[in-house]
Amino acid sequence: MRNVTPDNISEVFAGYFGDDTDPRFKEIMSALARHLHEFTREVSLTHDEWRAALKAMEWAGNITTPERNEFVLLSDVLGLSSLVDMINSPDGATSSSVLGPFHVSDAPPMQIGDDMKRHYPGEVLLVQGRVQDLDGNPVPFSKLDIWQTAPNGLYSSQDPEQDIMSFHGLMTADENGYYGFTTVRPVVYTVPTDGPVGSILNAAGRHPWRPSHLHFIIKADGYRDLVTEVFPDDDPYLDQDTVFGVREDLVMCYEQKPSGTFPEGFAISGKVNEAYLAVNFDFKLVAK
């Protein structure tokens, strides 16, 4: 188009595609350009603001490494990662939530009843529940990939002082879909703030905190994978998770249990005489 104008630029853009372009690619790119054009017009973006945005992207590129991806973090704090999770979360299933950057692909195996906290100190948290289908029937032998922060707020991959793979474990539920393990309470932590995302949060008057959570990936034959997090109902950041990961059905209660009541059947049974925390969380998977 010889005469591109602010009003026709989205149409001109859409007209540039080749006839044999993949229809889905064309749909996505046309919609992306159109929405970015609408944004630019709506706020009457200036050259200085456009340059500042490009500088932020350049900075994000410079700070990104295989271990730390600032573009994922930008997507997280803009709510895009959570929105993609939500719109791809099937009806009736447990909500999905952000995967985050700390998942490892080779977590150590754990048996039902094992102690994920190993030698780390802190009040015992007993976590158990069932993996079920949408009708509440057990999904037997599903695989649960579980990870969380150590008491210092760091994941093992962030912390050279921790044991290798501490607070990571891969468990197989039993024939009734039951899983159970002990750990300590995960803690709140901040997303990295030394890059452009930190600057954006700062300029927005936003804190970088996430509420504490346990991460789970649950896989079972014949069911869609579930990537999710579960949050305690007394966390101070539940209402303002900086990456928008909290869904109502992922909030659980850590129940305070009196000393002398710790149940049998766990690796640490008989060794726990103090009060402890207990939580029950059932997962619902949707068939493929």
Next chain:
Amino acid sequence: MRNVTPDNISEVFAGYFGDDTDPRFKEIMSALARHLHEFTREVSLTHDEWRAALKAMEWAGNITTPERNEFVLLSDVLGLSSLVDMINSPDGATSSSVLGPFHVSDAPPMQIGDDMKRHYPGEVLLVQGRVQDLDGNPVPFSKLDIWQTAPNGLYSSQDPEQDIMSFHGLMTADENGYYGFTTVRPVVYTVPTDGPVGSILNAAGRHPWRPSHLHFIIKADGYRDLVTEVFPDDDPYLDQDTVFGVREDLVMCYEQKPSGTFPEGFAISGKVNEAYLAVNFDFKLVAK
């Protein structure tokens, strides 16, 4: 917000800003997030597509250097750079167009009548015109920063074989706003295609070509700077500039002039006996 949903996420995002946030920053970020959320919902973006987008951004970060900025190029081929130019272009003035990555800050001075092509071969192009205000009155002594491709399609900064600063020049118009110089016709060229932008263009069935053009930045005391390009009316890519830079008022005619008619008053006057091309282009500046 404890219960973030696909429908309320833009509102939750807007609610996270601190009370003393700069209102313009809040306006821009809220609108950006809202439009990106709308895009994500509209196309029902999948996790695989989201990951592919993040990979493209990571690749753009890896390939970006001080000399080659893939994020600017992405903005260019999405039409964002041109849209920012257009919405900031004052009414009645000559349209602005993309600056591009090949401007240099220390172009060599040229006198009126000088020959920008130096020793490079090719048919002579005589370029002249006036810098005026919106009423057509001359803007005297304005500064014109001019640059273009060499006949091989490369700017001097891209081409170690070229003289330093060839096809770059800084001219001061006379008291009547007149400028004039000789050169050769600029040629069509492609944007870089070895990064993610090249992959996007390829997947879209889009070519990477730009129509040939002369770049100008014009500055004069009391007037807004003008960054623009002018295009010949017979260029094959006028209707499909891959960076959306063409505006109707920037298209000019290269007139073919017969041999023996080259005018006096130019550095090469008396040395041009062949046919040559001539173009007249007046610029209109808006007062500050």
